[in-house]
Amino acid sequence: MVLKTEGLVLRQTKYDDWDKILTIFTRNNGKIQAIAKGARRPKGSLIVGTQVFAYSEFLLYRGKNLYQVNQADIIESFFSLRDDLYKLAYATYIAELVDAGAVDELANIKLFDLSIKTLRVLSKLKKDYKKLLIAFELKYISFIGYRPHLRSCVICNKELGNRVKLSAAHGGSICEECSYRGYNGYAVSKDIIAKIDQLLYVPLDNIEELCIPSKDLNIIESLVLEYVMNHIEKRNFKSLEFLKNLEG
Structure with missing residues (x-):
């Protein structure tokens, strides 16, 4: 054939x-x-x-x-990604993630288009690589079936108050009442949840227009990485370790 x-x-x-x-x-x-x-x-x-x-x-x-x-x-060719060590590290991690999430001989056109788009945007960016990667991770995990439920409580679907937890295991935000009932997660501010939601839905071409302070971005990076790793079988990525060493 x-x-x-x-x-x-x-x-x-x-x-x-x-x-x-x-x-x-x-x-x-x-x-x-x-x-x-x-x-x-x-x-x-x-x-x-x-x-x-x-x-x-x-x-x-x-x-x-x-x-x-x-x-x-x-x-x-995305050849320019090889000219910048940081871009190469990010692109390699993106490729490893796609490899881990794609299924043998099962089409996922949304994930395919996302992968091409992300490499295309990365090749042109002069900064904000981390912001782009987090947006990619959120869209990636959504397109393989694990979109985080952020805008209301994932357990009871009620509106979120000021005290919120984010749970990778449960798949999204947990309100204060459900937290008291034993549903655990990482305690975060409602503002952090809102910024994660922005990163989930922002068009990648507009990533530079999204303003997130470095302190918040570092918190979001850890939360999103934990969420992603909780929903894929692979957890050890050589490129991710290299990227962490590169960024110090």
Whole structure:
């Protein structure tokens, strides 16, 4: 079977002298594994379109165990992400998250479009990388089925008061009354919940217009990361550790 599809290269592994195995997140066929024969040859026709972060139009042949890449025409290389160590670290973490959340051969077009959009915005940003990443994480976790319930209590659906908790386990905000009934979470201000809600729904093109103080952003970063990690199977990300070391 021959498959023609747009795809984003999330990961590559060396295979034999000139070949490599790719993890590709495709628009219409979800995550797939494919072998790109000759893709490591310096002058090979597949070298550009099969790099990590490459957004390409792929022509694939389905073999017994793996797809085979017959053609990879580059749409966007996102090559500039490699010129900035911080951007490279953020992009690598984004790719790892998508790899962890995407399902083999099950399309998730919203997540696919989000991934491309985030890399596109990141490649142009001169600051606010952390803000962009948190907005991505919130949209990402929503598109794989775990959107946080923020605007009212996730347990009783009543309006939130001034004393609020955010619970990864329960999937959102918890009011004071439900907290007294034994539903636990991290105590946060109502303002922090409102800012998380803003990050969840802000268009990524407008991320620089969203003003959040650094102190609040650091709190939100920890809360959102805990929320994400509570809902995916993978918890250890080498890129995240590198990013933390990089930022000190």
